[in-house]
Amino acid sequence: MTESVFARGLGRKTAFLCVVMTFVCFGCDVPAALGQEHGEPTKVILDTDPGTDDALAMLLAFNSPELHVEAITVVAGNMTADAGFENALKIASLAGRCDVPVAKGAIRPLLQELNTGKFWNGANGLGGAELPPAKCKAGAAFAPDLIIELVHKYPHQITLIPVGPLTNIAIAVAKDPAIVPLVKEVVLMGGGITGGNVTAVAEYNIHSDPEAASIVFNAGWPITMVGLDVTEITLVTDEDVARLESKPGPETTFAAAVARFQIGTYQGTGIFHGGAVHDAMAVGQVIDRTILKTQDMRVDIETDGKFTRGMTVANRKNAIERNVPEGDHLQSMGLEAVEPNVHVAVGADSRKFVDMLIGRISGK
Numbered sequence: 296m297t298e299s300v301f302a303r304g305l306g307r308k309t310a311f312l313c314v315v316m317t318f319v320c321f322g323c324d325v326p327a328a329l330g331q332e333h334g335e336p337t338k339v340i341l342d343t344d345p346g347t348d349d350a351l352a353m354l355l356a357f358n359s360p361e362l363h364v365e366a367i368t369v370v371a372g373n374m375t376a377d378a379g380f381e382n383a384l385k386i387a388s389l390a391g392r393c394d395v396p397v398a399k400g401a402i403r404p405l406l407q408e409l410n411t412g413k414f415w416n417g418a419n420g421l422g423g424a425e426l427p428p429a430k431c432k433a434g435a436a437f438a439p440d441l442i443i444e445l446v447h448k449y450p451h452q453i454t455l456i457p458v459g460p461l462t463n464i465a466i467a468v469a470k471d472p473a474i475v476p477l478v479k480e481v482v483l484m485g486g487g488i489t490g491g492n493v494t495a496v497a498e499y500n501i502h503s504d505p506e507a508a509s510i511v512f513n514a515g516w517p518i519t520m521v522g523l524d525v526t527e528i529t530l531v532t533d534e535d536v537a538r539l540e541s542k543p544g545p546e547t548t549f550a551a552a553v554a555r556f557q558i559g560t561y562q563g564t565g566i567f568h569g570g571a572v573h574d575a576m577a578v579g580q581v582i583d584r585t586i587l588k589t590q591d592m593r594v595d596i597e598t599d600g601k602f603t604r605g606m607t608v609a610n611r612k613n614a615i616e617r618n619v620p621e622g623d624h625l626q627s628m629g630l631e632a633v634e635p636n637v638h639v640a641v642g643a644d645s646r647k648f649v650d651m652l653i654g655r656i657s658g659k
């Protein structure tokens with residue numbers, strides 16, 4: 296970015312403080328009622344690869360009055376683009392939201408093979424939970440084109456919530472870079488600064504298309520990264536599922552089945568004590584800024600690396616050493632600042648989020 300949203304208006308002294316201090320806050324970087332200062336719902340586009348946690352993210356978005364879902368855009372990821380598209384249409388139908396356009400996008404990552412996620416999502420992508428055939432009609436638009444169209448239609452109003460590989464978003468930026476300053480913000484699920492879930496250091500959404508992620512992270516728009524650091528500590532339990540089941544209905548029955556699959560899968564790894572609902576947390580962050588604690592950091596995407604491809608490389612100090620040639624070697628001369636480009640979620644009020652998720656889907 297040429298002028299960071301973080302550094303804009305800061306003087307040199309303040310910028311220097313960025314080097315020695317990191318900004319840690321509970322939602323202080325964004326107004327608590329972002330987009331709702333005048334009671335208007337926040338316009339969002341959910342870019343998704345449904346996917347179990349995607350399904351819960353969709354239901355949370357559809358059942359939250361703070362949001363107006365302008366479109367569901369589908370990307371290849373957990374499922375092939377066709378299978379994910381069908382799932383998205385079924386979930387929109389389940390929620391009675393055929394008014395929301397559903398568009399299919401990229402069928403594969405920019406440069407690498409598609410890596411689907413049957414283990415984490417079940418063969419049908421929905422944890423085996425069956426849904427009736429979709430009533431909602433498939434949109435004809437190519438997802439990146441629909442994103443471009445809606446951003447121009449609602450300048451400075453659209454929040455993008457990508458919860459799959461970032462292929463669609465990167466294609467939209469590549470096709471029309473003019474959308475970047477017109478997007479209100481990007482709140483994505485992906486990455487992590489303390490470890491990965493595909494490799495030691497890479498999270499699935501980023502690992503699935505690192506080149507696309509690099510485009511998105513370097514575009515120059517405000518980004519909040521809701522990564523594994525918060526999603527793996529925010530777990531749905533059997534008690535939470537029982538709360539869903541105590542309110543029987545099509546959406547709660549489906550959500551409970553999905554959540555039970557997730558709990559079983561995650562507990563089966565021997566690492567977790569409940570089900571992680573990763574993608575839904577990105578939607579939750581747009582609804583309520585008090586759930587996550589964020590810290591501004593410079594984050595780059597590793598697109599090479601023998602062990603690190605797909606890693607979100609975070610500079611926690613927002614500084615690097617400045618080295619200059621001196622004779623036959625380099626000499627360190629101190630530190631120089633690097634501009635943060637991402638609000639990184641580093642802490643969560645997990646119970647508050649899960650209560651919101653369960654409450655919204657169960658209509659409470």
Ligand SMILES: [Ca+2]
Pocket residue numbers: 343344345346348349372373458459574
């Ligand atoms: Ca997803």
